[in-house]
Every structure is written in structure tokens, then in C-alpha cells.
Amino acid sequence: SAVxxxxxxxxxxxRGTSLTIQCQVDSQVTMMFWYRQQPGxxxxxxxxxxxxxxATYESGFVIDKFxxxxxxxxxxxxxxxxxxxxxxxxxxxxxxxxxxxxxQFFGPGTRLTVL
Amino acid sequence: xxxxxxxxxxxTLSEEAFLTINCTYTATGYPSLFWYVQYPGEGLxxxxxxxxxxxxxxxxxxxxxxxxxTTSFHLEKGSVQVSDSAVYFCALTARGGNKLTFGTGTQLKxxx
Numbered sequence: 001s002a003v004x005x006x007x008x009x010x011x012x013x014x015r016g017t018s019l020t021i022q023c024q025v026d027s028q029v030t031m032m033f034w035y036r037q038q039p040g041x042x043x044x045x046x047x048x049x050x051x052x053x054x055a056t057y058e059s060g061f062v063i064d065k066f067x068x069x070x071x072x073x074x075x076x077x078x079x080x081x082x083x084x085x086x087x088x089x090x091x092x093x094x095x096x097x098x099x100x101x102x103x104q105f106f107g108p109g110t111r112l113t114v115l
Numbered sequence: 116x117x118x119x120x121x122x123x124x125x126x127t128l129s130e131e132a133f134l135t136i137n138c139t140y141t142a143t144g145y146p147s148l149f150w151y152v153q154y155p156g157e158g159l160x161x162x163x164x165x166x167x168x169x170x171x172x173x174x175x176x177x178x179x180x181x182x183x184x185t186t187s188f189h190l191e192k193g194s195v196q197v198s199d200s201a202v203y204f205c206a207l208t209a210r211g212g213n214k215l216t217f218g219t220g221t222q223l224k225x226x227x
Binding site for chain 2: 031033041042043044045048092094096097103104105106107108109
């Protein structure tokens with residue numbers, strides 16, 4: 001299985017600022033994804049991080065608010081821009097397509113609180 | 116579009132009780148089905164999966180059978196332990212796809 005780490009694990013930020021979350025996988029994977037889990041809610045896919053090209057965003061999420069990078073097959077970043085208290089969530093990175101097809105592994109998440 | 120419906124929680128059981136968490140889905144074709152678990156303060160972990168009709172996924176005493184005729188994937192365990200207290204998510208991916216669609220999650224609390 002893939003081991004995924006995220007940094008930071010948690011942060012408290014001020015309204016109007018931006019935070020970049022890093023996701024590192026211990027092996028090369030085909031696909032990487034970013035999810036949001038709002039308090040007491042299920043997980044919602046934000047976007048698919050594409051290596052070497054622009055991310056593919058789900059309905060309701062836009063690049064200006066959630067820019068994503070994926071410079072190689074093991075690393076991705078998600079930036080939460082111009083934050084408001086409504087952005088307070090857990091942000092999770094996941095990866096798929098290593099040794100086991102059709103199984104996604106998740107990182108531990110980044111707990112973000114916006115004041 | 117695809118969707119997953121789970122029974123609402125929280126579910127509170129005594130240790131050694133039988134557990135069922137219902138999950139039904141709506142999807143075209145033959146999706147792959149998953150149960151993920153989120154222990155307190157931890158990330159999401161894959162618990163079990165099934166990729167075709169009548170498959171049974173199992174892990175750590177938990178089981179779920181892919182029922183195409185009832186579009187269901189109910190999670191069961193014969194005897195729960197306090198350590199099973201967590202939030203359980205049912206999810207699917209469309210056949211050949213990668214996007215996970217999650218249910219709302221069911222919180223399980225097991226008491227002594």
C-alpha cells in the first residue's frame with residue numbers, strides 16, 4: 001500500500017490569507033486527488049491533480065480558489081486562497097494507481113481553521 | 116449521477132453486539148464498492164471492497180456483500196469491540212473510473 005503524508009497536519013489562519021498544503025506519496029502513483037471534509041460532513045472531491053497539466057475541478061470548485069500543482073508522480077500541493085471561515089475543513093489528499101489498481105489511499109488530512 | 120445512501124447515525128452498541136450499517140447506491144453499470152473507516156483523530160482507511168456482483172469483501176471481522184439486485188453493500192460484524200468505534204463511509208467508483216463518491220458516513224460508538 002502507499003504511504004501518504006501531508007503537511008501541515010493542522011493550522012489556524014486569518015481570514016483573507018492563503019495556505020498551501022503539501023502531499024507526499026512514498027511511491028509513484030498514477031493519480032492524486034484532493035478532498036474536503038467539512039465539519040460533520042462526508043468527503044467531497046475538489047479536484048484531480050494531473051501531473052504536468054492543469055488540475056480537473058469538480059462542480060463548485062474553481063482554480064482561482066483552490067490552485068493545485070503536481071510537478072511529479074509523488075507530490076502535489078493544494079492552496080486554499082483568500083480564506084473565509086467557511087473554508088474551515090479537513091483537506092485530504094489521496095493517491096491511486098500504484099501497485100494495486102482501483103484502490104485509493106488517503107493521507108491523514110490537514111485540519112484547517114479560519115478565524 | 117452516482118450516489119450513495121447510508122443509514123444515519125450515530126449508532127450505539129454494547130460490546131459483542133451484532134452490527135449492520137446499511138448502504139445502498141445508485142450508479143450506472145457495475146461500480147466498485149468500498150467501505151472506509153475513520154478512527155478518531157485519524158485519516159481515512161480502506162476497510163474492505165468488492166468489485167463485482169456477489170463478491171464479498173472482508174477484513175478485521177467486517178464483511179459486506181455486493182448485491183446487484185438490491186443495489187446494496189451493507190456492512191456487518193458479528194461481535195463489535197470498543198476499538199471499532201469510528202465513522203464508517205460507504206463509497207463507490209464507476210466501473211473504469213477513479214472518482215470516489217462517498218455516503219454521508221455513519222458514526223459507530225461501542226460501549227462496554
